[in-house]
Amino acid sequence: MTNRHKVLNEWRFKACDESEWNEARVPGTVHSDLLRTGVISDPFYGTNEHELQWIDKKDWEYQTSFTLTEEWKRCRHIELVFDGLDTYADIYVNGRHVLPTDNMFRAWSLEIGEFVLPGENTLRVRFRSPIAEDLPKLDKLGYPLPATNDQSELGGLGDRKVSIFARKAPYHYGWDWGPRFVTSGIWREVRLNGWSGPRLTDLFIRQDKVSPEEAKLTAVVEIESDAAWRGTLEVAADGQTWTQEVALTPGRQTLELAAELAEPKLWWCRGLGEPYRYEFTASLREGGETVSSRRVTTGLRDIRLVRRRDDAGISFLFELNGVPVFIKGANHIPNDSFSPEVTAERYRHEIASAAESNMNMLRVWGGGIYEEDVFYELCDEYGLLVWQDFMFACSMYPGDDAFLNSVAAEAEYNVKRLRNHPCIALWCGNNEIDSAWAHFDENGGWGWKKDYTTEQRTKIWADYEAIFHRILPEAVERWGGGIAYWPSSPLRELTGDEHQHATKVTGEGDVHYWGVWHAVEPFSNYNERVGRFMSEYGFQSFPELSSVLKYATEDQLELESEVMLAHQKNGRGNQLIKGYMDHYLPRPRDFKAFLYMSQVLQADAIQIAIEAHRRNKPYCMGTLYWQMNDCWPVASWASMDYYGRWKALQYVVRRSFSEVMLSIDGGVEGREAGEGKGVGPDTNTAADAGKGVVTVHLVSDRREPLHARLRLELFDFGGRSLGERTHEVALPADAAEVVYTAPAGELLNGHDPRGVVLLATVEQEAAGERVVLASRHHYFASFRDIELPEASVTVEEVRGSGGSAFTLSTDALARQVWLHAEEEGFFSDNFFDLIPGRPVTVEFRRRGGLGSEAFVSGSPGALSVSSMRDYTVQ
Structure with a gap:
């Protein structure tokens, strides 16, 4: 019995119509290799993306040599294995064509014993342009298929969208948060296996x-x-x-x-x-x-998707080892436009950030890639469940035999590859296609159907059903080890009639709610549009200034500059941010302040949504916001930017996903003007503030009952206590309840609602000490109407902390205090409100680098502190 193993990692590459070879990195992509060899400039800088669209029109080839020693002669079989080829490739061994490939999402292997010789051998991989390969398929089909996010015009193709024909990462063709880089390359490991x-x-x-x-x-x-x-x-x-x-x-x-x-x-x-x-x-x-x-x-576990009929409809919840789990998490996209560039450390940073943010699930969204093994290994390690989409999103797909056979092979490969990971909780057929096409609702969906004849519609839907109602569920049933399959997200139920499509919030299925943002609805609608499982919703912000300066110069720091628009892939995204900001927040001083304020705005929006979802358990049993991460530096819905820097939202998520959470609503009558008509001009006045009823919600994910004390204390902006009341609370295990209500006027007791803040805390006594389980600040007027005082925030290093812990205090109310570190990492809390006399101590944890620890306590380096008053026009 003989076994040999050899990884092939010394490669060179060139364009097929050129003669000069350059060093290549495998795994990699042609774009990354062109950048490393100095042929192109940074694809992410400025508007460089627009100048690099020629790359996908060319054919490229990679070549290496390998030596077979005497030991290999004793192997009766020599196998060549490609774990990933992107995408259309021809393989040549010693000049002989041995294999064509056409699917990025699967491994390819073949016996090459008859083609190799003792001594040196050559291996060549020739990649055909995915654009040139697929344009004839579009012509042959005779009509275009919907592909909403395919940025074909940027790629010089006009309206000729070809992404749907390739079994290749959809986001390579562009998305409303990502650039168009249609890559080619050997994107996963290549090796030789010898065996007998x-x-x-x-x-x-x-x-x-x-x-x-x-x-x-x-x-x-x-x-x-x-x-x-x-x-x-x-x-x-x-x-x-x-x-x-x-x-x-x-x-x-x-x-x-x-x-x-x-x-x-x-x-x-x-x-x-x-x-x-x-x-x-x-x-x-x-x-x-x-x-x-x-x-x-x-890991040994029993994971089930429980869909049980009840008085409100049909449940949609995950049950782990017999325990219902309220899902707290986010949607994950690829961490880079050039996915082989993502190191194990970058993966660990993301997964550990999710864990530090009290998440228990990530959804691997269907427009990216089936992730690297290390991603799932880390989710196993950190205890994060994974909702796994198949790689189909926001498009209709062809149904010819070659395409369907390729999909079947892809499904078998990936279900079998991932089935040992205990983190896998669900396989989902696609992202948003059922609701976008809305086959059984003539007036539903995204308007796609109107462009097709009855015959074409019938064919397109039959092709859809072949993939998502037959091939993929059969693969999960056969090889998935009992994991549930969900045909499309969102979906109400597979009924075969108009009740199937999740085109509105109902009492069954999962929900993508985009009324806030795309439909310009007010933030308060998050409280009303709550479904059984909220699998998508989101709000955009910009990265912080240090990240923006990675792709723009100082003179380009304007909302509508060419570079800012190039790094905003949602057509009206910048104006939507500005419109919402004008409605909810004070006016920023300049564009740099706008960056900060956009993060505060995003955090406020998603906090409202998460709290509404958690308050409604067990009716609602999951919340996955859009999105965790970015694939390049950009204004987007991400809570953590491309460089791994936590935005304000990441800190809000960390607080809002805590095991015990306080949520307060009401008493801010002037905050939601224009409800039902978007966030237009606020027609209410400051005199409306402080009216209505204040409701305090307490949410606990603990498996045992909670007995604690609710403390409500009113402060003016100078820190003077204006009144305090306490209330004993008892909450059953794993529950959400209203624990206190009072008229806003009663709590204000005659004080100006624009000049006070209510601090709510839930406390317990432990070993004679007061332990705060949760806290929340509440205001009685719109943030736009509140005049913030000048505040001097002081930062004092905690003695004995080794420069990693700091106590912050202030002489006046400081809203959204932002600690910015020179080193990469995160603080135990950030973007918080600070009341005089109520100091807050935070600890900094640096990125762990190449070690097994994602974060380690350490010095943040140069440290700066600011608050909202520093960024706004008063």
Whole structure:
């Protein structure tokens, strides 16, 4: 038995119509290689994106050589494996064409023993232009297919959208937060495998029944053998071993071996327990020797999507190990336009940031990529569930046999690749296509259907159903190990009539609510538009100044400058931010102040949404805002910018997703003018402030009842206490309730609503000390109407902290205090309100670099502090 392994990572590349070769990096993309060799400038800087659209019109080739030594001669098989080729490629070994490829989302392998020689061999990969490859398909089809986010005009194609024909990352063709870089390249590892005899090619630990008492498992082992073979299959984990005698025949075969673990340690998502993982090893043994082995790490859990009819409709909730989980998280997009550039450290930074923000789920959105293994390994490690889309989004797709067969192979590959990860909670067919097309509602959807004849509509919908109602669910059913499949997000229920499409908020299915933002509805509508599971909603902001200056110069810092518009992919995004800001916040002093204020505005919006969703559990059992991250530096819906810098929203999310949360509404009558007609001019006056009823909500995700004291204290902006009241509260386990109500006038007790702030805290006594479980500031007037005082915020280093902890205090109310660090990292709190006499202590944690720790306590370096008054016209 012989096994050899060789990674091929020394490559060179060139355009096919040129003769000069340059060094390449594999895994990589042609854009990244052109940048490294100095052929192009930074694609993300200024308007460079517009000048680089020629790259996708060319064919490119990569070449390497490899030497086969005498040891390789003893291998009866030599296999060439590509874990990822983007996208249309022809493979040549020693000048012979051995394989064509046409799908970015799967691995490709073939036997090359007959094509190689002892000594040096050459391998060439020729990439055909995805544009040139797919334009003829559009012509052949005879009519265009909808592809809303395909920026074909920027790519010089006019309205000829070809993204739907390629099994390639949709966002490469542009999106309303991302640039158009239609890449080519060897984007995942390339290797040679030499082998003889039997070998294990896959190990899946199928979890047939998992409970705290026992785990009944089946090791599903895939084996390839080049001859008949007899021996022992052995599976080991946690000090136990299970064996069976096996007789293999030549070829591929699948064996199953039952295994049981008594009282297993279960895998739990963040907030519910430890994400414990077991290591399983499968081995083929003969005469006491191991012939071949394979190892996987997995967690034991029972995860279900529970859709149960109730008085309000049909539930949409995840149940982990029998426990209903309120989902708190975000939508994830690729971390880079050139995904091979994302390092393991960048992945860890994102996942750890999600965990630090009290999330328990990320949704891998369907317009990007099936993520790298390290992404899912980190989600396993940190206890983050994953809602996994298949890679289809906001488009209709062709249904010819070649395309459908490619989709089927892609689905099998990725479901099998990811099925051992305990984080996988759901497979979803696509993003927004069911509701966009709205086949059963003539007047519903995004208006796509009107452009097609009845015959064309019938064909397009039949192709849709072939993919999302047949091929993908069959793949999940066959290889997914019991994970649920959801055809499209959003969707009400697969009914085959007009009740299927989630074109409005109803009592079933999941919801993408974009009334705030796209429809210019007021923030207060977040309180009204609450569904059973809120899988998308969002609001934009700009990155901070240091990030903006990575792609723009000082003289380009204007809202409508060419560069700012190039880094705003939502057509009217900048004006929407400005319009909402004019309605809700004081006027910023200049564009630099506008950057800061846009983050405050975004945070305010999403805080309202998250709190509304959490207050409505168990009717609503999940909230995933759009979006966690960016693929380039841009104004977008992200809570963390391209460089990993936390925006104000990330800090608000951290507070709003805490285990115990306070939420207060009411008493701000002048805040939501124009409801139902968008956020037009505010017709109310400051005299309307401080009216109505103030309602205090308490939300707890704890698995045991909560007994605490609610303290409400009113302060003027100078820090003088104007009154205090306390109230004992009792909350059942895992519950949300109103714990206090009072007329705003009663709480104000005659004080000017524009000059006071209410501080609410939920406290417990522990070891004789007061422990604050949650706190919240509440104002009785619109932030636009409040005149903020000049505030001097002081920062004092905490003695003994090694320069990592600081206490902040102020001489007057300071709103949205922003600590900005020279070093990369995050503070334990930021963008918070500071009341005189109520100091706040924060700790800084630096990015951990190349180590296993994502964040480590340390000095922030040069530290600056500011607040809203510093950025606004008074």
